[in-house]
Amino acid sequence: MRYSKLFSPTLRDTPADAEVVSHQLLLRAGFIRRVTSGVYDYLPLGLRVLRNIENIVREEMNRAGAQELLMPMVQPSEFWQKSGRWDKYGPELLRFKDRHGHESCLGPTHEEVICDLVSRELKSYKQLPMNLYQIQNKFRDEIRPRFGLMRGREFVMKDAYSFHANAECLAKEYQNMFDTYHRIFNRLGLKFRAVEADNGSIGGSASHEFHVLAESGEDLITHCSACDYAANVEKALSTPPSYQGIDAELGEVETPKKTAVEDVVSFLNVEPFTLLKTMIYVAVGGENEGQVVAACVRGTDNVQEIKLARAMGVDEVELASKEQLEAVGTVTGYAGPMSLHCPIYMDISLSDEVGLVAGANKYNFHITGLNISRDLSNITYVDLRETQVGDTCGKCGKGTMETSRGIEVGHIFELGTVYAKPMEVLFQNEQGKRDVATMGCYGIGVSRLMAAVVEQCNDDYGIMWPVNLAPFRISVITLGKSETAFAASEKIYNELLKQGVDVVWDDRKESPGVKFKDAELTGIPLRIVVGDRGLNNNALEIKTRWGDKAEASSDEVVNKALSMLAELQQENV
RNA sequence: CGGGGCGUAGCGCAGCCUGGUAGCGCAUCUGGUUUGGGACCAGAGGGUCGGGUGUUCGAAUCACCCCGCCCCGACCA
Numbered sequence: 106m107r108y109s110k111l112f113s114p115t116l117r118d119t120p121a122d123a124e125v126v127s128h129q130l131l132l133r134a135g136f137i138r139r140v141t142s143g144v145y146d147y148l149p150l151g152l153r154v155l156r157n158i159e160n161i162v163r164e165e166m167n168r169a170g171a172q173e174l175l176m177p178m179v180q181p182s183e184f185w186q187k188s189g190r191w192d193k194y195g196p197e198l199l200r201f202k203d204r205h206g207h208e209s210c211l212g213p214t215h216e217e218v219i220c221d222l223v224s225r226e227l228k229s230y231k232q233l234p235m236n237l238y239q240i241q242n243k244f245r246d247e248i249r250p251r252f253g254l255m256r257g258r259e260f261v262m263k264d265a266y267s268f269h270a271n272a273e274c275l276a277k278e279y280q281n282m283f284d285t286y287h288r289i290f291n292r293l294g295l296k297f298r299a300v301e302a303d304n305g306s307i308g309g310s311a312s313h314e315f316h317v318l319a320e321s322g323e324d325l326i327t328h329c330s331a332c333d334y335a336a337n338v339e340k341a342l343s344t345p346p347s348y349q350g351i352d353a354e355l356g357e358v359e360t361p362k363k364t365a366v367e368d369v370v371s372f373l374n375v376e377p378f379t380l381l382k383t384m385i386y387v388a389v390g391g392e393n394e395g396q397v398v399a400a401c402v403r404g405t406d407n408v409q410e411i412k413l414a415r416a417m418g419v420d421e422v423e424l425a426s427k428e429q430l431e432a433v434g435t436v437t438g439y440a441g442p443m444s445l446h447c448p449i450y451m452d453i454s455l456s457d458e459v460g461l462v463a464g465a466n467k468y469n470f471h472i473t474g475l476n477i478s479r480d481l482s483n484i485t486y487v488d489l490r491e492t493q494v495g496d497t498c499g500k501c502g503k504g505t506m507e508t509s510r511g512i513e514v515g516h517i518f519e520l521g522t523v524y525a526k527p528m529e530v531l532f533q534n535e536q537g538k539r540d541v542a543t544m545g546c547y548g549i550g551v552s553r554l555m556a557a558v559v560e561q562c563n564d565d566y567g568i569m570w571p572v573n574l575a576p577f578r579i580s581v582i583t584l585g586k587s588e589t590a591f592a593a594s595e596k597i598y599n600e601l602l603k604q605g606v607d608v609v610w611d612d613r614k615e616s617p618g619v620k621f622k623d624a625e626l627t628g629i630p631l632r633i634v635v636g637d638r639g640l641n642n643n644a645l646e647i648k649t650r651w652g653d654k655a656e657a658s659s660d661e662v663v664n665k666a667l668s669m670l671a672e673l674q675q676e677n678v
Numbered sequence: 679c680g681g682g683g684c685g686u687a688g689c690g691c692a693g694c695c696u697g698g699u700a701g702c703g704c705a706u707c708u709g710g711u712u713u714g715g716g717a718c719c720a721g722a723g724g725g726u727c728g729g730g731u732g733u734u735c736g737a738a739u740c741a742c743c744c745c746g747c748c749c750c751g752a753c754c755a
Contacts, residue, residue, distance in 0.1 A: 117704060117716070118690040122748050133689095142747080248679080251748085364755070384755050399755090407753060424754065440755045464755070585713050618715035636714060646714085 106577070108611040108623075112149050115623055125321045127559035128253030130568050134627045136555075136576075143250025143258030150627060151555070153576035153607075155261065158554050159240050161292050161573065162263050169285040171236035171265055176218045178242055182208035184217035188527050193420070199246045211244035216520075216546065219266045220528035227532045227542065230270045234278055238265030240551060252321070254556035255512065261552040267545040270534060272521070275543045279311060279519050282547045286315050286515050293554065294571035294677050295561060298511065300326045301336040303411050304518060311519040315549075316511025317557040326511045327492050331504025339411040341492040342499025343506050348378045348403070350460030353474030360471045364438030366404040369471060373462060380404030381455070381463040381475060383440040385430050385447070388419040397429050398422075401442055401451045401463075402490045409491035416450055416487040439464035441472060442481055449481070452489040512557045513550070520544040568628030569650050572673045577609040579666060580629040582620045584636030593659055594635040600663045606670070625650065630673055633666055649673065 113135040123129040131137045136151030147155055163173065182200070185191035190198075199211045212218065219237060227233075240263045250258050265282070269275040283299070290297045295317050302314040314337055316326050327343070328335035336342070363369045370377045382404050388396040398417060400408045414422045427437060433447040441464035442449050455461075461475040477484070496506040524530075525542045534540040562569040572578060579601060583594040591612070598610040609629065611620045617636075624632050634646040644656040647666050657665035 114688085116689055120689070121691090122684085124749070139747095248752095249749095366755095382753095382755070384753085410753095423752085430755080435755080438755060582714095587713095614713095616713055616715080616717055618713095618717080620716095621714085622716050634714070638714065 106609045108580075108609055109613045111609065113623075113627065114148070115626055123253065125252045125255065125556075125560070126563055127255065127321075127556040130559055130563055130626070131253060131556065134568055136627075137254065139253075143247060143256070145254065145257060145259075150576040154555055154570065154574055155552065157574045157576075158293065158551055158558075159261075159263075162289055162549055162551060163240065165285050165289045165292070166238050166263070166265065169236075169281055171238045171267075173239060174237050175239050175241060176212070176215050176222075178212050178244065179209050180212045180215075180218055182210060184221055184528075185210065188217050188220070188524055190217070197245045197247065199244055213243055213245040214548075215239070215241075215264055216266065216524045216544075217528065220524050220530050220544075223266075223268055223542070224528055224530040227268065227530060230532055230534050230540075233532065233542070234267060234269045234274050236265055236267040236278060236282075236545075238263060238547070252556070254552050255321075256323070257552065260550065263549040263551055265547040267547070268525075268530065269543045269545070270532070270540065272543055275519055275521075275545050276311075279517065279545050282517050282545070283313060286517065286547075286549070289549070290315060290317075290514070292573065292677070293558060294573070295514075295558065297514070298326065298328065298335055298509075300328070300511075301334075301340060302516065303337060303340045303415070310521055313517050314511075314513050315515035315517075317514050317554075317561065318509055319512050319557065319560040320510050321560055322510035322512040324511045324513050325508055327506045327508045329498035329501060329504040330507055332498060332501035334498055334500035334504075336492075338492050338508070339409060340415075341506070342488065343492040343496035344499060344502075345403075345406065345454050345490065345493065345496055347454075348376075348458075350379055350458055352459040352476060355475065355480060356473045357465055358471055358473055359469055360439075361469045363469075363471075369462065370404060373471070373473075375462055377404040379460060379462055381441065381461040382406070382408075383435075383442055383464055384408050385425040385433065385435065385440055386410070386413060386422040387425045387429055388414075388417055389421040389423050393417065393419050397425055397433050397447045399433075399440065399442060399445050399447055399449045400489055401449065401455065403452070403455065406452065406454075406490040406493070408489055412487070412489050412491075413450060416485070416489070435464070435466040436468055439466060439468055439470060441466055441475075442484070443472060443475070449484045450487050450489060451477070451484045453486045454490060456486055512553065512560065514554050514557050515547075515549045517547045518545060520546055562628075566622070567626035570628040570630060571677065572630045572670065573677070575607075575628060575630050577607045577629050578631060578670055579606055579608045580624045580632045581608060581610045582617075582624060582632055582634050583610070583612055584617050584620070584634060584638075586614065587637050589640060590635055590637055593640055597633060597635065597659075597663060601666070604663065604667060606667070631666060631670055633662055 115135045116133045119129045120132050138146045243262045244259050247258050250256050267278045297317050299313050299315050302312045304312045325338045327338055327341045363372045382402050384400045400413050402408050410422050457478045459476040462473050463475050465472045494508050498504040522541045525544050530542040531539050559568055581594050581598045583590055601608040630650050632648050639645040643658045645662045647655045
C-alpha cells in the first residue's frame with residue numbers, strides 16, 4: 106500500500122472527549138471514528154488490526170475443533186419468548202417492529218438463534234459433541250457506552266456455543282476452551298488473568314472471565330498471593346480479619362445528623378468495624394420484583410450487590426427508595442436491623458457478633474450493644490461483603506488477597522440446560538431415549554481486545570502494536586525528493602511485497618518529521634528509512650518501534666528487515 | 679436514571695461575565711522555497727456559533743425549552 110493513497114487521517118491534537126489512552130490513540134492514529142454513541146467506523150488501518158485479531162481467534166478456535174458459522178443480527182421475538190428472555194432481558198435488548206408489525210430485536214448474544222438452529226438439525230447423540238462459533242457484530246443498548254471501543258453498543262464478538270450429550274463431556278470442552286483462550290491471549294501478546302466469575306443473567310454453573318490487566322479496566326479482580334485462586338470481586342470468597350466485639354446492654358444514643366460511617370464512628374469514638382452498616386435493597390426483575398430486604402455488613406466493609414442478588418435468587422438489586430425504606434419501618438441514614446419489617450441478610454463474618462452499633466430506624470438515633478443472637482431473629486447469614494485487599498484467601502486459607510483492575514475480554518460458561526431445555530434442543534441418546542443437550546458458551550470481545558491491546562502497548566509517541574496485530578508490519582519511508590531515493594524505495598517496497606509482507610510505502614511529499622511521527626503513532630513495528638544520506642553511505646536505517654536500530658546496504662536491506670521481523674515475531678512483542 | 683461539565687471551521691481552543699454581527703494555532707487549497715524528526719514565505723477557502731423560542735434597535739454572548747457529547751455515581755443506609 107502506498108501511503109499517499111491510504112485513507113488514514115491522523116490527528117495532531119488529542120480529541121478532547123476521549124478519556125482513556127486507547128480511545129485517544131485509536132482516534133488520533135485514524136483507526137476509528139465515532140458514528141454515534143457507542144458506535145464506530147473502523148477505518149482501513151483499524152480494520153486491518155481487527156482482522157488480524159479475528160484471524161488469531163479464528164485459527165485457535167478452528168484448531169480447538171470448533172466450526173465457524175454466521176448467524177444474523179436481526180432476531181425474531183419468538184425465539185426470545187421461547188427462551189423466556191424477551192421479558193427478562195431489559196432495555197439493553199434493542200427491540201423494533203418491521204413493516205408488518207412483527208417484533209424483532211438486534212442480537213446482543215445468540216443462544217436463542219443457535220439453539221433454534223441446532224434443535225432443528227440435532228437428531229442423535231452421535232452428532233455430539235459439537236462447538237459452533239461466529240465472529241459477528243452484536244448490539245447491546247448499554248446505559249453508558251464509554252471509552253471508545255472499550256464499551257460500545259455495537260461491537261465485534263466471537264461467540265461459541267457447544268452442545269453435549271452429558272455434563273462430563275461439557276466439562277471437557279470447557280477445559281478445552283479454557284486452554285484455547287490462554288493460547289489466544291498469549292498470541293495477542295497480552296498480560297492477562299483468568300478469574301472465576303459470576304454467571305450473571307446468562308445462567309448456568311461454572312464460569313471464568315479473562316481479564317487484560319490495565320489500570321483503566323472497569324472490573325475489579327482479586328487473586329491470592331499463595332495459591333492459584335483468582336476471582337472477580339463480584340463473587341470472590343475470602344475471610345476478613347476477625348474482630349471481637351465486647352458484649353453490652355442494648356442502648357440507644359442520640360447521633361444528630363451522623364449518618365455516614367466515619368461520622369458515627371468518630372462521634373461515638375468507636376472502631377469502624379463495630380458499626381453495623383445496614384443497606385435496604387429492592388429486587389429488580391424476575392419473580393421477586395419489588396421485594397425489599399436489608400443487607401448488613403461491618404462499617405469497614407461494602408455490600409457486594411451481585412452476591413446479595415444471588416442470595417435472594419433474583420437478577421439484580423438496587424437501593425430502595427425513601428418510600429420503600431419507610432414501608433419497612435426505617436429512615437434514610439439510620440437504618441438498622443432491629444424490628445425491620447423485611448428479611449435480613451447478614452454477612453457471615455458477623456455470625457453471633459456482639460457489641461455492635463447500628464441505626465435505630467429513627468432519625469438521629471443509633472443503638473449500641475447490639476448482640477445479634479440475643480436481639481435479632483429471622484436473619485439469614487450469607488457471604489455478602491466485597492473482598493478487600495489483605496483478606497485471607499477463601500480457597501487455601503493461607504495467602505492474602507490482592508486486587509487489580511481488569512478489562513474483561515473473554516468469558517466462558519458452563520450453561521447446562523438453561524437454554525437447551527426451553528429451546529427444546531433434544532436428541533436421542535444411546536439408550537434410544539429423548540434427552541436435552543447440555544451446553545457451554547464462550548465469548549471473546551474482539552473489538553474490545555483492540556482497545557485492550559492499545560492500553561497495554563503504547564508510549565508517548567503512539568501505539569506499539571505487537572507484530573502479529575500491526576496494520577502493516579513494515580513502513581518504507583522515503584526521505585527527500587531525489588529520484589534515486591524514490592526509485593530505491595520503490596524497489597525495496599516491491600521486493601517486500603513479493604515476499605508477501607504487509608508493507609506500506611510512505612511516498613508522500615511530507616517532511617521527515619511528519620512521516621516518522623505518523624509511523625510511530627500508527628504503531629508500525631519496523632521502518633526502513635530510504636534517503637540520500639543512507640543511499641550515499643550504502644547504509645539504510647532499519648528501526649523497530651521499540652527503538653532497536655540496524656543498518657544494511659540497499660541490496661541487503663530487505664533480507665535484514667525480514668530477519669528482524671522474524672525476531673520480533675519470535676519474541677512475540 | 680441521578681450529579682457535574684461541555685457544545686464556536688476537520689482537530690485543539692479564545693471570545694460569553696460587561697450584547698454591537700466571529701477569531702487564534704494546527705490541518706486544508708494555490709504558488710514558491712525546503713526535506714534525517716510534526717519546515718518556511720505569500721495568498722486563499724471553510725462557520726445556520728448544537729437546535730428552537732423569548733428579551734432587545736441589535737444575541738455566539740442574557741433567559742427558557744429541547745438535542746447531543748464527555749466524566750462521575752451507581753457505595754448510600
